[in-house]
Amino acid sequence: xxxxxxxxxxxxxxxxxxxxxxxxxxxxxxxxxxxxxxxxxxxxxxxxxxxxxxxxxxxxxxxxxxxxxxxxxxxxxxxxxxxxxxxxxxxxxxxxxxxxxxxxxxxxxxxxxxxxxxxxxxxxxxxxxxxxxxxxxxxxxxxxxxxxxxxxxxxxxxxxxxxxxxxxxxxxxxxxxxxxxxxxxxxxxxxxxxxxxxxxxxxxxxxxxxxxxxxxxxxxxxxxxxxxxxxxxxxxxxxxxxxxxxxxxxxxxxxxxxxxxxxxxxxxxxxxxxxxxxx
Amino acid sequence: xxxxxxxxxxxxxxxxxxxxxxxxxxxxxxxxxxxxxxxxxxxxxxxxxxxxxxxxxxxxxxxxxxxxxxxxxxxxxxxxxxxxxxxxxxxxxxxxxxxxxxxxxxxxxxxxxxxxxxxxxxxxxxxxxxxxxxxxxxxxxxxxxxxxxxxxxxxxxxxxxxxxxxxxxxxxxxxxxxxxxxxxxxxxxxxxxxxxxxxxxxxxxxxxxxxxxxxxxxxxxxxxxxxxxxxxxxxxxxxxxxxxx
Numbered sequence: 001x002x003x004x005x006x007x008x009x010x011x012x013x014x015x016x017x018x019x020x021x022x023x024x025x026x027x028x029x030x031x032x033x034x035x036x037x038x039x040x041x042x043x044x045x046x047x048x049x050x051x052x053x054x055x056x057x058x059x060x061x062x063x064x065x066x067x068x069x070x071x072x073x074x075x076x077x078x079x080x081x082x083x084x085x086x087x088x089x090x091x092x093x094x095x096x097x098x099x100x101x102x103x104x105x106x107x108x109x110x111x112x113x114x115x116x117x118x119x120x121x122x123x124x125x126x127x128x129x130x131x132x133x134x135x136x137x138x139x140x141x142x143x144x145x146x147x148x149x150x151x152x153x154x155x156x157x158x159x160x161x162x163x164x165x166x167x168x169x170x171x172x173x174x175x176x177x178x179x180x181x182x183x184x185x186x187x188x189x190x191x192x193x194x195x196x197x198x199x200x201x202x203x204x205x206x207x208x209x210x211x212x213x214x215x216x217x218x219x220x221x222x223x224x225x226x227x228x229x230x231x232x233x234x235x236x237x238x239x240x241x242x243x244x245x246x247x248x249x250x251x252x253x254x255x256x257x258x259x260x261x262x263x264x265x266x267x268x269x270x271x272x273x274x275x276x277x278x279x
Numbered sequence: 280x281x282x283x284x285x286x287x288x289x290x291x292x293x294x295x296x297x298x299x300x301x302x303x304x305x306x307x308x309x310x311x312x313x314x315x316x317x318x319x320x321x322x323x324x325x326x327x328x329x330x331x332x333x334x335x336x337x338x339x340x341x342x343x344x345x346x347x348x349x350x351x352x353x354x355x356x357x358x359x360x361x362x363x364x365x366x367x368x369x370x371x372x373x374x375x376x377x378x379x380x381x382x383x384x385x386x387x388x389x390x391x392x393x394x395x396x397x398x399x400x401x402x403x404x405x406x407x408x409x410x411x412x413x414x415x416x417x418x419x420x421x422x423x424x425x426x427x428x429x430x431x432x433x434x435x436x437x438x439x440x441x442x443x444x445x446x447x448x449x450x451x452x453x454x455x456x457x458x459x460x461x462x463x464x465x466x467x468x469x470x471x472x473x474x475x476x477x478x479x480x481x482x483x484x485x486x487x488x489x490x491x492x493x494x495x496x497x498x499x500x501x502x503x504x505x506x507x508x509x510x511x512x513x514x515x516x517x518x519x520x521x522x523x524x
Contacts, residue, residue, distance in 0.1 A: 033360045039404035041462035061359035067286050074359045099293030102355035103364070105326075106319040108292055115282045144311035146304050147288040181308075214314065 001027065001054055001088040003239040003271075005264045008058075008217075013250050014045055018052065022253040025260060027054040029243050032090075033061050036077050050085055056199070056241065057082065057090045058168075061103065062127070064137070065096035065110035065120050070127065079131055089199055089241070091136035091168045094120075094156065109142035112155035121162035128165065136198045138168035141176040141205075141215035152177065153191045166198035169240075171229045172221070176205050176213045189232050197236055202229055202263060203245035218248035221259060226266065233270045242267055296320070298352045322361065323351050330365035331393050337383060337440045346376060362401065366394055385433035385443050392435045392453075399425065399457045399464045407459070408484075408524045415511070419484035423522045426456030428474050428481070436466045459521040467520075472498055473513055480523070487514075 004026030009017065011034075016023050028049055035046055049055065059078060062070070082090055095107035110116050128135050139156060150158075160167060169192075178185035204219030221244075242263050246256060281289075284305075291302035292312075296319040301312065327347050328335050335343050346368075354371045358364045369390045373380065380386055408421035429436075431451040433443050452474035454467040469477065475497065479490055487510065491503065500506050517523045 034362065036360065037403045038401050040400060040402065040457055042401070043404060044462070060361075065289075067281055067289055071359060096289065096293075098359075099289055100355065101357075102293070102297060103357065103359060103361075104293060104296050104319050105322045105356070105361045105364070106296075106315070108289075108296065108315060108319075111285050111288050113282075113285050115280070115285050119281050143314045144308040145306055146292055147285065148306055212311070212314075214318075 001056070001241055003241060003267075004054075005242045005244065005260050005267070006053075006056065007244045007256060007260065008246065009049055010247065010250070011042065011045075013253065014049070016253045018048055020052070023257045023260070025053065025244075027056055027241060029056045029058050031060050032057050032078050032081050033059065036081055055085050055087055056243070057087050058138075058243075059090065059092040060105075061097060062092040063096045063098040064092055064123055064127070064135075065094060065108075065116065066098045067096075067119075068098050068101060070123060071098075072130070075127065075130060082131070089136055090131065090133075091138055091199055093138045093140050094159065095140045095142075107140050109140070109144065109146050110155075111147040111149070112145065112152055113147065113149045114158075117155060117158045117162060121159050124159070124163035124165045128163070134164065134166045134198075136166045136168045138170050138201065139173055139177075140170070141173040141180075143180060143212065143214070145181070152181075153188055157191070157193060160193055160196050165196070167192070167194075167196040168199045168201060169194075169197045169232065170201040170203075171232055172201065172203040172205055172225050172245075173215060174232075175225045175228050176215050179213050180211070185228055186231055189228075189235060194235055195237070197238075197240055199240050200229075200233070200242045201245055202242060216248060217245045220251070220255065221262075226262065229263070230266050230270060233267055239267075239271050299348075320351060323347065323356075323364075326361050327365050327368060330362075330397050331368070331390055333393055333435075333440050334386060334390050337386065337389065338379070342379060346372065346379065349375065362397075365397070369394060384445060384448070385435060385440065388431055388433055389435050389440050392429065392431070395427075395429065395455050396464050399455055400462070402457075415514070416488045417486060419486050420480055420514070421484045421524045422477070422481050423456055423459065423524065425459075426454060426522055428469070428477055429453045429455055430474070436468055454522065456520070456522050465520065467522075476510075 006027035006029055007025040009028035009030050093107050096110060097104050097107055124135055174185045174188055178188060202221055203217045204221050205213050206216045206219055207213045244256065244259050244263060288304055291304055295302045295312065296316050299316050324347055350368055350371050354367060356364050356367060369387065372390065373387055405424040407424065431453055433447050434451050436453040450471065452469045452471060454469055454477065455464065457464050476490060476494065479485055491506065494500060495503060514523065
């Protein structure tokens with residue numbers, strides 16, 4: 001799967017996906033933690049979704065940056081889920097959500113350090129060996145660095161290079177991080193190895209003070225993030241699927257469809273241009 | 280291999296998210312750490328509150344908030360699936376909050392009752408027996424595998440938990456099941472007599488013809504025709520609800 005504009009499938013508005021009268025994504029993304037070993041009503045909904053749409057997975061609990069061991073048993077369930085539903089992309093976060101044998105259920109920032117690079121790269125390689133394909137790792141939003149000894153972009157590039165993983169290019173997160181930590185997101189993007197980008201996420205956020213944005217996925221995408229998206233995909237030499245994330249404060253489906261169409265229009269324009277340029 | 284300092288920094292941040300005791304971390308931005316505790320703990324509070332709305336309503340706001348706070352600080356949550364995590368609150372409450380359990384003797388049972396509803400609604404599909412055909416008394420009945428009988432000491436399935444008192448203590452039986460087709464989780468109050476009957480059938484598919492004589496001695500029944508008259512409408516109800524096949 002190399003293109004299309006999809007949306008996160010949430011139980012809150014899942015039924016709107018089935019008649020396709022208002023919202024028409026090209027694919028849907030699921031968090032496997034919400035669906036593994038689930039039956040009954042939600043299993044039926046999952047069956048219906050899978051009949052109509054390709055499914056991509058975006059995990060929450062791998063905790064690739066954790067000091068704790070990887071939960072191979074649960075990863076085995078994710079692998080089975082990937083195989084059962086023929087999932088082309090399984091992505092996860094460059095963060096940690098478990099420590100000292102306790103799950104935290106949210107994404108904590110990893111110290112940008114050389115030893116963390118080695119530790120995480122080794123774990124990514126082990127996960128990739130286990131799954132039999134590359135892991136797609138998301139650049140996460142963060143609100144403070146912790147014990148950093150290198151820049152964020154150096155950290156990401158080092159992990160990508162050492163682990164040979166792919167990149168989930170979350171444009172909103174890059175925008176949020178640029179705002180929160182005072183860097184230019186375009187310069188940040190230009191320093192990444194964009195040949196590794198496999199998937200793009202787009203979302204809204206909430207500015208809670210003059211100097212802090214929280215990555216809520218609860219608002220529409222703002223124009224500066226669309227602008228950054230256009231800039232970013234203009235730098236890619238290949239097409240990738242694009243996802244609209246909306247987790248809270250769910251609007252009318254028509255509004256989400258408008259966002260999907262805007263993303264599709266921008267990407268078509270950028271990639272058509274690239275195609276012509278190549279020709 | 281992580282260096283001790285890197286490991287320690289990660290542990291301190293994680294511990295802060297669980298305990299709300301602000302740590303000394305290297306190179307953080309002033310005032311930003313608190314966002315992590317707020318975001319992490321709100322996920323946990325939401326998950327606990329949505330799994331145990333009746334228990335939350337039974338306790339005072341202070342009691343509930345303290346329970347959630349202590350749970351996340353002192354317990355190491357084990358399940359990678361956040362919707363399954365609240366199950367871990369039951370054991371934690373029992374082992375660490377004896378004063379709450381003494382104040383509300385039905386609290387633990389209520390939590391189990393509420394968790395059963397979540398569990399049955401979400402659980403993986405089980406294989407159903409083949410549709411039955413045959414004689415009401417002579418052919419074996421099979422239970423919907425997505426059901427069980429709960430033995431309760433308080434009438435949690437019949438009475439608002441806030442209005443339950445110690446005087447309600449007794450012996451209650453309730454069937455919990457996921458209804459085929461609608462996938463709704465339902466509860467049904469049953470007498471000890473029918474609870475025994477269902478439990479016998481759960482152990483193995485049974486013919487009513489074989490069970491009635493056992494019931495006769497078990498419950499000292501004398502008027503067998505009257506018993507049979509009670510069984511038939513009960514079984515028809517179970518059949519209509521998809522609880523037996």
